[in-house]
Amino acid sequence: MFQNNPLLAQLKQELHEQTPRVEGIVRAHEKGFGFLDTDNKKSYFIPVAKMKTVCHGDKVSGSIITNNDKESFDPELLIEGSLQKFIGKIGFQDRAMVIYLENMPANFAIRCKINEQVNEKLKEGDWVVATLVSHPLQKESKHFFAEVTRFVADGNSPYQLWLKTLARYDLETHAPQAEALTIIDAELDNRQDLTDVHFFTIDSENTEDMDDAIAVSKDEHGDYQLMVAIADPTAYILQDSELDNIAKARNFTTYLPDFNIPMLPKALANELCSLKANEKRPAMICKMRIDNAGNIIADDTTFMPAWIESKAKLSYNNVSDFLENNSELATNDSTIKQQLIWLADLAKIRITWRQTHALVFKDNGDYRFELDENRQVKSIIKETRRIANHIVEEVMVIANLALTLQLQTKIGFGIFNIHSGFDNKYIEQAIKFLNDNGITEFDKELLLSFDGYVKLRRMIDNEPFLATKLRKFQSPADFSTEPQPHFGLGFEAYATWTSPIRKYGDMVNHRLIKAYIRSQELISPDKEQLKSMNERRKMLRFAERDMAENLYAQYLSDKIDETYSAEIIDINRGGARVRLCDIGAFAFVPLSMIHSVKEEIAPFPEEGVIKIKGENRYKLADIISVVIHQIKIENKSIIAKFADENTE
Structure with a gap:
């Protein structure tokens, strides 16, 4: 009776148009649910059932559903998929071959087929490269589906970390072969x-x-x-x-x-x-x-x-x-x-x-x-x-x-x-930083010139704080x-x-x-x-x-609560990045692990300092003691805390 009813279709269309819509990046949680992070820094909850239609890193749009004053996100359109070519581990579900993606929640698996050019007989635990064939938010697709295009490593191989890393960046795993070589x-x-x-x-x-x-x-x-x-x-x-x-x-x-x-x-x-x-x-x-x-x-x-x-x-x-x-x-x-x-x-x-x-x-x-x-x-x-x-x-x-x-x-x-020295897009920031630190003789033209750059480098090479900060403004080789x-x-x-x-x-x-x-x-x-x-x-x-990140995380995984000397190499809104002086590992120290009272601590990335109670307490290039707090296995990140502050 109601099929093909134009009034009902119009009503549905009006309701759809009135529903709030947003777009953002999907962030998966290991427990199966997720969040949509939008450009305006707001996040929306994505239920487990809806997470089956997206994956971590997807840029999507959809509608905001309100139920009992609680908002959640319903994905509708894929704007840009995070999965094109990826590395994963072979598994089986109900006798069907699947791929468990690296750096994704353990419950996220994609069914797959094997390209005929892959000669290996794949077994559970093998690492492979695959390409995504279909996505649930694409037209005429209902599920994720992938094609295995390359064997990477046996799941028991001691070289799997190296082979996976090479595959991730499409780098060769063997020396080139050559026939008999003679001098020309x-x-x-x-x-x-x-x-x-x-x-x-x-x-x-x-x-x-x-x-x-x-x-x-x-x-x-x-x-x-x-x-x-x-x-x-x-x-x-x-x-x-x-x-x-x-x-x-x-x-x-x-x-x-x-x-x-x-x-x-x-x-x-x-x-x-x-x-x-x-x-x-x-x-x-x-x-x-x-x-x-x-x-x-x-x-x-x-x-x-x-x-x-x-x-x-x-x-x-x-x-x-x-x-x-x-x-x-x-x-x-x-x-x-x-x-x-x-x-x-x-x-x-x-x-x-x-x-x-x-x-x-x-x-x-x-x-x-x-x-x-x-x-x-x-x-x-x-x-x-x-x-x-x-x-x-x-x-x-x-x-x-x-x-x-x-x-x-x-x-x-x-x-x-x-x-070419300093990147032109950062030159005003570099000049302001120099002026704030008492170096006023460099204008834009001089700082962008070869002679000006060399002059400045000779002035600051024995000033670790200035040298560390100014390095951020340089162009790549x-x-x-x-x-x-x-x-x-x-x-x-x-x-x-x-x-x-x-x-x-x-x-x-x-x-x-x-x-x-x-x-x-x-x-x-x-x-x-x-x-x-x-x-x-x-x-x-x-x-x-x-x-290096993999090996450092592996090495430090049994060294929780051990203390290391470290140099502050970067300061951002969330905390400080440090390098452990004796072993070279990089670690991140959140603000909460620098000082426990949130209202008393403030980072100033532009100045390269962290202030506590309004006073400069830490700055770039400072050597401090840190304690290893946590190793995040999923992204191989090392979390530390400052040893000389009450962060409890």
Whole structure:
């Protein structure tokens, strides 16, 4: 009787139009219900039944239902789904295969099918990559449904954390394969034989892909005659060959804790190109003269292809112990011992030169995870940078500056590392912050200039509070085919060529310098390649961050209530972000765990301070004691509380 009744349809339409509507982002709760967070900071409850039509992170719109003065949200339209491609764990419900998504409530499962290109026979607990095929809020869809497109890891694999992280960012899990590799015939011509020179390498104890070797002498004027030998993979890889295209796509070697994925086949990276001790290897050589004030004499710089034979593989710790403590060196070669003494002096001279003529980064040290046989973290080692690290760093910077000059003056293009200092959109905030802290001589034009940036950095590098805050206003590093300044290093231009086994951009610069030496055609790098390099570098940093967060959360999970020294690195409306000084982990301290009386504490992110009772109590770069309070397994976050405040 009431079917197709136009009056009833009109009434329903009017009621629908009168119902309040909102849009926002779905936030799931582990107990099955959820909330819709709107732009105006208001949240609406989503009942369990309605949560079955959405998932965490979906942007949706719908109506507000009021029942007994209680409001809830009814999802109606999907604006933007949070699930497109995702990682999950295989399970079974009523004999049907499902995927339990990582970082989602445990009761959220999606039925799935397997793409025919997936060769693995999947079992419960296996990790996979899948794509969403249908969503309940889409037309003609009633349920979530997905397709498995890639096997990631066995549920019992000790490597599953690493493999999941690589899959999350669509990174390769294995080194590229290659057929028999031989040196290109043209690369055999006009290679100088330098196998009698006492080159040597300095690397970590377990490094296999050694891409640089050093030799140094001093002349009668006290000038340093420095030779840097760099591994030469382009002697084996033709441009635009299949292997070159693989390297071009990967762009970099992937470095995760105790798990590296080479950019090049291991037969090249760890064998044929690696500058192993007592093995004849092709290399590109840069020969330079540096005076005793640290200046590179440009007219005395030459590049050449050569054969070398490293006379020793030395480690950072062994070299530092020899130079700092007069310990025994892992070689009896007296020539190398003398070279190390000269190199230590040269490194100190160059550090002083850079402090005067460029910029030097604050030495914060590195952190290394030590894993047991089950790949669980047993300890975290803080490694301070010692004299051997400084030697290698300064020598590589010298070699890169020598190449930069060649690219600038002889070739005109290449792949340059650039950094433009402060981001223009934050410049007013930076100026206000400087003015508030008594630094008034920088206007917008000066602060955006290379000279102004360098001047400011030299002023504030010994002021941790100012340096930490101003870092937030900087632009990210980038690449360019033309020479442009690198504000962060304090160089008018900077290009690298010293890691061609690990960086495709360095391979490109190798080919350019070879083409120039051989009077061959010079072709500018593809600018699209720079975009690929930049995007890949971001993905690698995200992957490294994710792995570190996982391993830190794992390590600290049984250390609740333990106390650590920490540095405040950020302040926001919710509290403070800190870094644990001894192990490098990042933790968040909510305001409630800094001071218990809500009305007495106030953060001022723009000023970089937290005030209690109206007085500055904490600021960026302060070193304080924190207590580990909670590890949130679902997002691997570490919650801490300040140890010197009454937060109970």
